[in-house]
Amino acid sequence: MVLKLYARKFVSGGTAIVALVLAEKQIPFELIEIDLPTNQNKTPEHLVRHPFGQIPCIDDDGFVLYESRAICRYLCDKYPDQGTQGLYPTGLKERALVEQGASVELTDFIPYVLQVFRELYLKPSHGQQTDQAVVDQALAELYKKLDVYEVILGKTKYLAGDEFTLADLFHLLAAPRLADLGVDIWSERGPNVQRWWKDISTRPAWLKLRAEGVTETTTTN
Structure with a gap:
């Protein structure tokens, strides 16, 4: 079936x-x-x-x-x-690195993306007013996290090594919606982050x- x-x-x-x-x-x-x-x-x-x-x-x-x-x-x-x-390697250490990167996405990346999305899209769609201070604070925190990504991605091509894995793929859950709302969180980041985002967001699939x-x-x- x-x-x-x-x-x-x-x-x-x-x-x-x-x-x-x-x-x-x-x-x-x-x-x-x-x-x-x-x-x-x-x-x-x-x-x-x-x-x-x-x-x-x-x-x-x-x-x-x-x-x-x-x-x-x-x-x-x-x-x-x-x-x-x-995408999800079977080796003990390789999988641990994927889970490490996936945990970073879940705790240090997506919460701030979702805060921005909530203020700029969800609240207006329900007739509520955007709180720009919340947007600014969320973006400031997100940029701090991406500065750490810059260091990580200066050592490996992707977040869990030199192969594209679920740790990278999970970032496509919500971040692309910010671009749809006119929020560019990538262009002023470091070259490693920009290279990585271009790579994962232009995969043919x-x-x-x-x-x-x-x-x-x-x-x-």
Whole structure:
């Protein structure tokens, strides 16, 4: 049975990184669209799959899994020799470095990205006023973190070594939305950070996703 992906076609959030892993690993799947504006994610049927009423989630021949980062790890472990190699290496030390980079993304990067996104997009979309002081403070903290990235990326090509891994890929969950809002967090950063971001944000599979949305043909690299 082909894997089922419950998500939107729109490339953002957890859907973005799961779809990118599916594309990079060339994993066939069936997209089952969940329409958030009509609350399809809150139906009893969907709540069985995802008790928090969110997306994405997958059904892999009866095995149901939610939370995008967990899904990405699962897919890489199930298809280690298919498509892009090394996204989630099996070696003890290599995997530890990936988990280290993934933890940095989760604790030192995305919280500040989400603060900016909340102020510039979510609050206005709900009729609330943006607090520019919160935006400025979040960006200031984010830039401090990216200064540390600059040092790390001066030693290795990617965050966990010289191969593209989930530690890098997870950064595509939310950061691209800032550019959509006209916020450029990269151009004035150091050369290593700029080189790294250009590399991961122009991968063919990612560009295809951004151009076409999530479709069952995005598995073609």
